[in-house]
Amino acid sequence: MFRYFYLFLFIALLFGCERAQKKGIRSSESWGKIETYFSSPTKFIDKYGDFRSPLNFYDGSPVKTPEDWQKRRVEILNKWHKMMGVWPEFTEDQTPEVIEEVIRENGIKQYKIKFFWAPNESTSAYLLIPEGSEKKPAVLNVYYEPETAIGLGKPNLDFAIQLSKRGFVTLSVGTSEATRAEIFSLYYPDIDNAEVQPLSMLAYAAANSWFVLANLAEVDSTRIGIVGHSFGGKWAMFASCLFDKFACAVWSDPGIVFNEKRESVNYWEPWYLGYHPKPWRKRDMITSENPARGLYPKLVEEGYNLHELHALMAPRPFLVSGGSEDPPSQWEALNHTVAVNKLLGFDNRVAMTNRELHAQDSLSNDQIYTFFEYFLKTQ
Numbered sequence: 167m168f169r170y171f172y173l174f175l176f177i178a179l180l181f182g183c184e185r186a187q188k189k190g191i192r193s194s195e196s197w198g199k200i201e202t203y204f205s206s207p208t209k210f211i212d213k214y215g216d217f218r219s220p221l222n223f224y225d226g227s228p229v230k231t232p233e234d235w236q237k238r239r240v241e242i243l244n245k246w247h248k249m250m251g252v253w254p255e256f257t258e259d260q261t262p263e264v265i266e267e268v269i270r271e272n273g274i275k276q277y278k279i280k281f282f283w284a285p286n287e288s289t290s291a292y293l294l295i296p297e298g299s300e301k302k303p304a305v306l307n308v309y310y311e312p313e314t315a316i317g318l319g320k321p322n323l324d325f326a327i328q329l330s331k332r333g334f335v336t337l338s339v340g341t342s343e344a345t346r347a348e349i350f351s352l353y354y355p356d357i358d359n360a361e362v363q364p365l366s367m368l369a370y371a372a373a374n375s376w377f378v379l380a381n382l383a384e385v386d387s388t389r390i391g392i393v394g395h396s397f398g399g400k401w402a403m404f405a406s407c408l409f410d411k412f413a414c415a416v417w418s419d420p421g422i423v424f425n426e427k428r429e430s431v432n433y434w435e436p437w438y439l440g441y442h443p444k445p446w447r448k449r450d451m452i453t454s455e456n457p458a459r460g461l462y463p464k465l466v467e468e469g470y471n472l473h474e475l476h477a478l479m480a481p482r483p484f485l486v487s488g489g490s491e492d493p494p495s496q497w498e499a500l501n502h503t504v505a506v507n508k509l510l511g512f513d514n515r516v517a518m519t520n521r522e523l524h525a526q527d528s529l530s531n532d533q534i535y536t537f538f539e540y541f542l543k544t545q
Contacts, residue, residue, distance in 0.1 A: 193544035199536045203485065203517035206497035215498035217423070218469055220477040220506060232510050235480075242474050243408070249461060249470075250439070251362030253370045254285050254354065258377045265290065273297040274330045276316065281378055283339065283371035284352055291339040291375070292316045294330040295384050303389035303542035304335040304379045306412075308372055308405070309398040310350075311340035322526040325393050325534070332535060333543065335385050339375055340398075341368075344437075350397065351437035358443060363461055365404050365438040372405035376412065389413055389542045393534060395487075395526055396420065396430070400438065406484065407475040414482055414541045416534050419489035419524050423472045423499045424465075426452055430491050430524070433472075434458035439465065473499040481512040485537045490524040 206213075220242065221229040229238045247253070262281040270276050277293040292312050296302065307315040307326045315326035315338035326336035344350050349357065351364035352371055362370070372392060380387035391414045394402030399420030406415035421431030434440040434452055440462040452458045458466075465471075476484075480503055486492055500516050507515045519533045 193540065196536055196540035196544055200485075200517065200533065200540060201514075203519050203533070203537075204514040206501065206518070207494050210494065210497035210501070212501065213498045214501050214505075217471055217473045217499055217502055220474050220502050221509065229509070235506065235509055239478060243478060246408070246470075246475065247366075249465070250366040251354075251360075253362065253366070253373075256370075256377060257282050257285070257374050259381070260378070262291075262293075262378055270294070270327065270330075272331055274327070279378075281374075283374045284354060284367070286355060287352065289339060289371070290342070291337055292326065293378075294326055294336045294338075295382075296330050296333050296335065298333070301386040302333060302335050302384055303391070303538070304337070304382075304385045305329050305538060305542070306372060306375050306379060306390065306392045306405075307336060307338040307398070308368070308392065308394040308401040309338070309340045310345045311342040312338040314338075314340070322528065322531055323395055325395075325531075328531065329535060329538065332539065334538065335379065335382065337375055337379050339371070349437060353441075360441050363439050363441055364436070365400060365433070366408065368401045369404040369408045372401065373409040373411070376409065380411075387411075391415060391538055391542055393538075394418060394420075396524065399487075400433075403472070404475065406482070407478045410478070410482070412482070414538070415479070415484040416487055416537060417484065418487040418526060418530075418534070419491045421491040422476065422486055422496055425491075428491055434462040436460065438462075471499070473502045476500065476503045476516075477506045479503060479515075480506040481510050481515050483515045483517070483537075483541050485517040485519065485534065487526070487530050487534055488518055488520045489526075489530075490522065492518070492520075494518070494520050 229235050262279040265278040268276050275295045279293050280290050283289045313319050314323050317324040317327045326338040330336050352367040353360040354362050354367050379385050379390050392402045392406050392412050393416040395418035399418045403417040406412040425431040436446045440458050440460040442459040448456050504516050521530050
């Protein structure tokens with residue numbers, strides 16, 4: 167009897183060691199593919215640009231310890247919420263309505279669902295669940311409309327279906343109706359009297375979407391990431407920085423800091439950080455005839471920039487999938503978050519890849535998928 171017990175134990179240990187070894191191999195392979203993304207080009211090492219250091223409190227006193235950083239982090243978060251508008255309460259416990267169900271390739275179940283992502287607004291989204299009974303990592307995809315990420319839109323932006331083929335539960339959300347109306351964003355309580363900057367409200371909607379994923383029996387709530395491209399990159403950046411339950415994030419070419427020389431880095435528009443009651447300014451670059459309005463010009467005048475929000479990610483890892491709007495010189499902003507992570511005792515938490523064009527391609531997509539595989543599947 168004991169002989170069979172020890173034989174069973176030996177087999178179980180052998181199987182466990184084999185699984186651990188395979189996991190270690192996968193981890194090593196994934197890390198080998200992405201390791202170089204965590205180092206800036208030599209010319210930008212220890213370069214911090216003209217950005218105000220997050221490692222100083224707003225009164226100028228320095229952040230010297232991890233304990234200091236926790237206080238500073240709260241200060242940054244509270245300050246930005248005060249400037250952008252305080253979020254409503256989350257809708258943490260809701261059961262999404264299933265509108266339709268189809269089976270995709272590889273046995274992936276695709277559900278079209280409806281849930282409340284704001285107190286006064288519901289949205290339709292696509293939930294993709296791969297086969298298997300084990301708890302899975304998950305990724306929230308944010309974009310202009312939810313169909314693109316499930317493979318029904320522009321090429322190389324089908325993040326949700328591609329990640330689901332790799333074993334991730336995915337949820338794809340988008341502002342379809344607002345995009346068609348060219349107002350793009352969320353306005354709370356309404357578009358005529360928004361109390362929260364629209365880009366911050368999008369981040370709030372992503373947080374409510376996180377709860378939808380976290381409540382699923384198929385999902386490990388400690389392993390939920392977020393990804394978005396362009397408009398979605400801005401959305402993913404604000405969501406992951408302002409809501410710390412996202413375990414990691416990928417921001418695809420959003421323009422990670424203010425840049426008034428780039429038309430697509432247009433945080434001054436009313437649907438981002440420049441909200442003002444209609445009639446809205448003409449959509450275009452800032453000029454004396456067409457100035458920025460709302461919060462945005464105040465942020466610039468008082469020296470605020472988005473690198474402060476990046477620092478809120480520490481020590482959670484993130485990847486900037488940079489294109490035309492986020493060239494290698496953006497390391498001067500990213501180095502500030504690298505410095506915060508060093509204070510906290512962490513390396514390899516800030517990554518950047520670069521391509522020439524704004525559009526995603528097969529290489530940059532593979533870099534994104536490998537990043538998520540390493541940080542959400544092998545850790």
